[in-house]
Amino acid sequence: MSMLNIERLTHRYGLTEVLSGIDLRLPAGQTLALVGPSGCGKSTLLHLVAGLLAPSEGRIDNPYRNVACMFQQARLMPWKNAIDNIALGLKARGMAASARRARAAALARTLGLGADDLRKFPQELSGGMQSRVALGRALAIEPDLLLLDEPFSALDVGLKLSLYRHLRGEIARRGTTVLMITHDLMEAVRLADRIVMMAADPGRVVHELPLDQVHALRDDAWVYQTTGRLMQAREVRLGFGLDPAPGGDSAVDAPAAGCAI
Known part of the structure; x- marks a missing residue:
């Protein structure tokens, strides 16, 4: 073990x-x-x-x-929208854009994020929404x-x-x-x-x-x-x-x- x-x-x-x-x-x-x-x-x-x-x-x-980390501050990339922030680790692993966005969108739905939310940039999201995105980013790579x-x-x-x-x-x-x-x-x-x-x-x-x-x-x-x-x-x-x-x-x-x- x-x-x-x-x-x-x-x-x-x-x-x-x-x-x-x-x-x-x-x-x-x-x-x-x-x-x-x-x-x-x-x-x-x-x-x-x-x-x-x-x-x-x-x-x-x-x-x-x-290994994935989630911190007290969301630490989202301000130039990326929510779905691309969730998919960030998947992109780093070389997953194709369509596949990583599909996985990120599916995970986002379970976290209570709608399609409109995924198009928004971090500064357009509430603190709670930013936390959902940060958790999604950590979980997306299935650590x-x-x-x-x-x-x-x-x-x-x-x-x-x-x-x-x-x-x-x-x-x-x-x-x-x-x-x-x-x-x-x-x-x-x-x-x-x-x-x-x-x-x-x-x-x-x-x-x-x-x-x-x-x-x-x-x-x-x-x-x-x-x-x-x-x-x-x-x-x-x-x-x-x-x-x-x-x-x-x-x-x-x-x-x-x-x-x-």
């Missing part, structure tokens, strides 16, 4: 150590969410996995060759490894839930491996199979939270209940820089229903 393997990873910007001694394993088909406060090195870790940075120390063994850097953080709740459903459908259909960054614990509970809690100064792993509930059964009530229980756990609160909850339990002692911690 393919597995992303990170061992003793340390990274510095100049003299500042932003990541220290990171060890992570991500098996094929699993979704892992990195959560933690701003400044704990989550995005730096994602950029290292993507190959955009070289680690100062340690190693990253990434067996996946078909084996999908890297998500807080791409849903600026969206309203309704659009988030819509994109969550589509993303989980694609993950289930293709067995995509996902490494996602979020500061939103509820988002991680909704989407991930495992949550890794990071802390800052320097960025490091402080706790891991496996979620056993199957995704089809993660209704809103379960998501809210599980998130609330995790937020009372000492390890999670310390990871977010919060004081321990009065009388709060360790995450090990207070598992949520369907959540093996």
Whole structure:
């Protein structure tokens, strides 16, 4: 089985150590969410996995060759319309124009983009539409490894839930491996199979939270209940820089229903 393997990873910007001694394993088909406060090195870790940075120390063994990224900003090409932005990776692979546009259009329809939307340029699209196009561009190449850097953080709740459903459908259909960054614990509970809690100064792993509930059964009530229980756990609160909850339990002692911690 393919597995992303990170061992003793340390990274510095100049003299500042932003990541220290990171060890992570991500098996094929699993979704892992990195959560933690701003400044704990989550995005730096994602950029290292993507190959955009070289680690100062340690190693990253990434067996996946078909990798796609989606960032907090849509980062669309302003001189291309929506359909050509979605098809950008397919063009880079040499797919014929008619074939790549047909695939992009089919994917766009599932994301709620109409024919008129596909003719528009990024500056003519709302923020939510731009996010749909960015997700379509990432999914169009059918990645084996999908890297998500807080791409849903600026969206309203309704659009988030819509994109969550589509993303989980694609993950289930293709067995995509996902490494996602979020500061939103509820988002991680909704989407991930495992949550890794990071802390800052320097960025490091402080706790891991496996979620056993199957995704089809993660209704809103379960998501809210599980998130609330995790937020009372000492390890999670310390990871977010919060004081321990009065009388709060360790995450090990207070598992949520369907959540093996």
